[in-house]
Amino acid sequence: MKAQFLHPPEDARPGVYWYFMDGNLSKEGMTADLESMKQEGIGSVLFLEVNVGIPRGKVDFLSEEWKTLFAHAVHECERLGIEMTLGVGPGWTGSGGPWVKPSQSMQHLVSSSVEVDGSVKKPIVLPVPLPKRPFFGEDVFTPELEKEWMDFYEDVAVLAFPLPDPYTLADVDEKALYYRAPYTSQAGVKEYLPCKANYPVPPEGAVIEKNRIIDLTGKLDADGKVLWQAPPGKWVVMRFGRRNNGAATRPAPLPGLGFECDKFDTTAFNAHLKEFTGTLLQKIGPRNKSSPGGLTMLHMDSWEMGAQNWSVGFRNEFKKRRGYDPLLFYPVYAGKIVESVEISERFLWDLRQTSQELIVENHAKHLKRYSHRNGLGLSIEPYDMNPTADLELGAVADVPMCEFWSPGGYNASFSCIQAASLAHVNGQAVVAAEAFTAVDGWRQHPASMKNQGDWALAAGVNKFFYHTFQHQPLDDKLKPGMTMGPYGVQWNRNQTWWPMADAYHIYVSRCQYVLRQGNAVADILYLTPEGAPHIFRAPASALSGDVFLPDRKAYNFDGCSPGQLYMASVKDHKITFPGGASYHVLVLPAWETMTPALLKKITSLVEAGATVVGSPPQKAPGLSGYPQCDAVIRSLASELWGSSDIPATQTVRRYGNGKIIWGGEGTSRTDNLYPVYDVTAALLAAAGIPEDFKSDPAIRYTHRASDAWDIYFVSNRTDKRIQTNGMFRTAKGAPSLWDPLTGKTYDLPEFSERENQITVPLQFEPYQSFFIVFEKSNKKPVQSNNFPSVTLVTTIDGRWTVSFDKAWGGPGTTSFDRLEDWTLRPENGIRYYSGIAVYTKTFDLPVNTKLQKGEKLFLNLGEVSALARIRINGNEVGTVWTAPWKVDISEVVKQRQNLLEIEVANLWPNRLIGDEQLRDDGIQHDQWPEWLLNNTRRTSGRYTFSTFKHFSKGDPLLKSGLIGPVIIEQSHF
Structure with missing residues (x-):
């Protein structure tokens, strides 16, 4: 595991939504897109063609030329080892098209x-x-x-x-x-x-x-x-x-516009699959099984076709x-x-x-069987306008999927808890996410996304599909190029910082790899009610942080649908599922009805030793077996709870080898259907089960385990440096720290043990995260400190030579007397510059600089907007994109005459805003500009071209460049 943490396997790499815009596609653009993905560490694509705010292209959807291009994309994925997922219809809503008869x-x-x-x-x-x-x-x-x-x-x-x-x-x-x-x-x-x-x-x-x-x-x-x-x-x-x-x-390419097919009827669904996926599977031919890439999955995206x-x-x-x-x-x-x-x-x-059962069985499960017959898996994003219960539909997926938006967008954070719950209960390793969906995404970059990305990882997500990598069929000089209207975080090869993206992607890959190992650890299982529609929302009291990034508290939890609960058994008084998930307590919803079948299942779990919190149902839902079904419910409830009258105080009723806990203000006072979190937490503490993780100030976490080890992902959710003591519920050996930013691992000698708990002093840079690993074979190390001490060696100040690309309006090579924000410079070519600039300087180390055993020298860049790649004496030593903004230079630095080169990338808005000062020669009235169609010279003086106007000339410029201070530090334990 440690070796693959350092060099993550290809399937741990993140993916992208690879969007094509209504006939605007090219063979050359596809190859360039995919090769750039491979170069920068993207391992998967989700292929969809849509129609959002762009003139139509020349290649009609599902024409013979289109199918040939699609086959080319699949075969290029095979060549490059990139996995492709295909949506099961045009647009992103579902499964339909012009071939669907009314x-x-x-x-x-x-x-x-x-x-x-x-x-x-x-x-x-x-x-x-x-x-x-x-x-x-x-x-x-x-x-x-x-x-x-x-x-x-x-x-x-x-x-x-x-x-x-x-x-x-x-x-x-x-x-x-x-x-x-x-x-x-x-x-x-x-x-x-x-x-x-x-x-x-x-x-x-x-x-x-x-x-x-x-x-x-x-x-x-x-x-x-x-x-x-x-x-x-x-x-x-x-x-x-x-x-x-x-x-x-919707939003389908125009030739793909048609009715959504019947979601109740397999005959209607088969007719659709024959026309769409069947045609494409026939076109691409047998899969190259020697490659991990190519078409590997089919996908149902968010349900947006009504009921x-x-x-x-x-x-x-x-x-x-x-x-x-x-x-x-x-x-x-x-x-x-x-x-x-x-x-x-x-x-x-x-x-x-009945509607839910037909959608689940005749649509989702039917699609899953179809996928498997064709050697493919199935992912499902089961939320939003879904007329079923989200967890019942999502439980069908081989890979459950969720969505989260960048700040300022819709709040779909609950869907991440849903998808993680599905995977944990079903014993599935991968939880995918449509990640960082955005409006006006040219402002985003890896550092701005670090905190939210770590939130998603702690929430259980371990497969990012960035929304969106827009297919770029235009000339490479036309940048930023194609967008999906205003939408997307613009995760594509035309980004200013794309040549540096792999440093961020490998961080994500390391995290995703580790967070698929073992089983997720949680103590509480919230049962959702029967019936549809239903969205699982955990009690707000079980979460901390803000509503947009809600973190689980010290006792973790999952949600479970009634359909999933039928798989559960009891082992050592814990509710256990075949995939390995287990929970100390099952919490029932405050729901007045329940089917006899579900109540019998709950009774069997309690009898086998489970602890269940909640009140009895009063009746059965529906008319099946009515009115006898109500009498059955009253009889079963009376047997398990002993009474239908809610006790005035919290009561424990033993039944078989287990117990029911109910009554009193605690279990009766509900927070979004369930008893407030503090009540459930108190029950666990009273049973001798300590909190899984605790720190002050609060650090977000998630925990995975096997028989041999416990791994905690811990993340600073603030922009401040933090020192804290982390309490971990484990006794599996001395702790070590695995840093996904660098791939390095080292033991933590400072810790204390007490009653199956280990307390470890920790310190974090702003928004920093890492793994704390407890392994049975790991013994207490000999060094004395968990974290090194740092001393200043020298500050690299004075004049810098800075080179800006003239092709993007830069002045070429110039000099800065001091490090400063580009937008404060008087030259328009620098104020409005977007792209990569190279800072160059020579420096000497102080004469008394010497390294003892275990000591290292680091170059710390201070403040950077937004990414930087560093070379010393011709040696590339790393790319920085987040705190602590420093790289190890111990092996390459000399005493004198060190050549320092720092490539710094900022964001597109400044150049886009600068170009808004000039005549608009872009898309007008849904028509491509004449100069683009005729391949003639532009006369507006603009440097950029985009299919959507994201900025106006009066918008504020974004801080850019190397701000510093640039220093050299010496660290030692």
């Missing part, structure tokens, strides 16, 4: 109704029901596609019933899965739909009696007439039919799964009450549960 698209059950008087004899004519939701693709739709959307309609049923008094179920559009808004980007969206034991009683006349509903389906003719005479009284006749739900591929509640076979699937016919409950889709509010709400629960 009859095989996502569908809603829609309805129209008329009121009739049975005492009046006149024809009953039912209008064709209109679509329930607007067309999702309206921003890019074609008139032909909109006409298909409007024209598709098929009748399903006609029902009649006595006219009820006006009364409508609350939020029925959401409960009946007509609409599921984006949780991260739209305020007020519910994390879940509560399933209650008791519901309001409406006025008696507002209820439709099921035995008075008449099925008139066979009496509807082609003109919408119902051949039926209503009995005396006032009646409602409802016409139900199926329509497309309005979901279109569906109907399919051609839905009624039969519902009957098979729920045990009753939904026909007479169709009026509930429209918010009407059949039998009672409770009965109607139970039906809606069954509707959503």
Whole structure:
């Protein structure tokens, strides 16, 4: 492990979202992209073609030329050893395209109704029901596609019933899965739909009696007439039919625009796969198995195609799964009450549960089987507008995936906890993330991302896919080049600092490698409720830090879906899963319902020795087995808890070899469905289980373990230097420090041991992180200090020679009397410069500089904006991108006449802002500029070209260059 920590394996390298923009692609650009990735330490790409704010290119999506280029990209990945993941449809939302017929698209059950008087004899004519939701693709739709959307309609049923008094179920559009808004980007969206034991009683006349509903389906003719005479009284006749739900591929390249395929029906899904992935698999041919690269995965990205509640076979699937016919409950889709509010709400629960099961089994699991048959894996990003429970859908994936945005973007941090929980419970090594998604990302660079990246690593992520590496098909002189509109952290070969990126990527690779070893350690398992939709949000009290970067507290936790819990057993009083994850306590949600099957599973775990915290359910959800199912729940709950009355004080009830803890203010006081964290933590402490990690001031952490070792990743989440004592729950040997920034490892001699805890004095630079490793075979070392002491040897000041690239407006070679921010210089060629400049200087060491055994000399650059690569006497000694901003020069420095060369890269905004002072000769009205199309000389005087205007001429410039002070330090233990 130590050897691979120093030189991480290729599969530990981070990846990128490799975005292509609506026909703008080239063979040469693909090769250049991939070769630059390989050069700078990128090991994976996620291939998607989209259409966001750019003129269309010449290569139509899925044309023969496009497929040839795609095959070229795959084969280049094979040549270079880069793994490719392919999204399963155009755009990023899901699986669909122009080949999807309306009859095989996502569908809603829609309805129209008329009121009739049975005492009046006149024809009953039912209008064709209109679509329930607007067309999702309206921003890019074609008139032909909109006409298909409007024209598709098929009748399903006609029902009649006595006219009820006006009364409508609350939020029925959401409960009946007509609409599921984006949780991260739209305020007020519910994390879940509560399933209650008791519901309001409406006025008696507002209820439709099921035995008075008449099925008139066979009496509807082609003109919408119902051949039926209503009995005396006032009646409602409802016409139900199926329509497309309005979901279109988005943001798809124009030739890829079409309906999303039916997520309930494998026949419809197979038709889509045949047209898209099947065509591409045939084009690229057999995989080169001698290479680790090439096409290795398929991918479902964030669910952004809404919900569906109907399919051609839905009624039969519902009957098979729920045990009753939904026909007479169709009026509930429209918010009407059949039998009672409770009965109607139970039906809606069954509707959503059936939808979830069909999505999981006929879409996600079907895609997984398809992937495996083709020698591929499957990754899923299961969140946001997902109509299922996130953890139930994500549990299908070979690689669960999440997303986190750079500061200023949407807060999706909860999805990282979800994905990590999925992998930990399922025993999967890799947790992937769409990482650092951004708006106006030209401001970002490795140092600015260090703290958030370490947060993600501590949250459980160990495979970054940077969003986004925009494919660059344009001439290499046209930089920054292509972007995906305003989006992305701009992780591509046209970045100013890209030639220095590998130093950062190897840091990430070392961290990702180590954080895949062994099993994650956590003490608390939060069970999510049954039902859909559901987003797992841990108790806020279990997290520290801010809401954007929430760190777990001293007792770590995971979330678990009911479907995953069925895999659990008990060993040594811990809830254990086949993949190796184990937990001291299972915490139940404050939920009023539970199916008999799940309650029986929980009972078996307690009987086998588990500790469970939570109150008993009162009823079963849904109508399967109703009303007997409620009696079963009451009986099972009474057996396990002993009573349905919540005790006034916290109570421990022993059952079999385990125990249930419930009652009192502590377990009754909930924080986002669960008892507040302090209560659960106190229970663990009372059981003799100390906190897993503790320090003051707080340091974020995560912990992985095997029988032979414990590894803690610890990270300073502040911009201050910190000294602290870290308390680690382990007794597996003396500690050592593994530094992912340098790859170096060394023992830590200062520590104390007490009752399976080891306390280690630690010190951190701003935002610094490292691993503390406890290995059984490691003995206490002989040196005396954990961290070296540092003394100043000399300051390198005075005049510097600095060279700026003239091709980007720089003045060539000039001199600085002192180190200073480029934006403070009077020369426009320096103030507005973006790129790499080279600082050169010769220096001598003080005459009395001598190194004793164990001593080293370091060059410390002080402040740098933003990255620097250092050479001394022609020897490259390292690239600095984060604190402590220094490199070891002990082996290359001489006493006199040392040639120091420092390449410093700043960011693009300064040159982009400088160019905004000049005439705009870029994209206008979605058209490429004439000089670009005709390959003629630009006359505007601009140096840059980008497909999106990120800055205006009045925007402030960003601090740039080597600020210093540059010093030489001597360190010794």
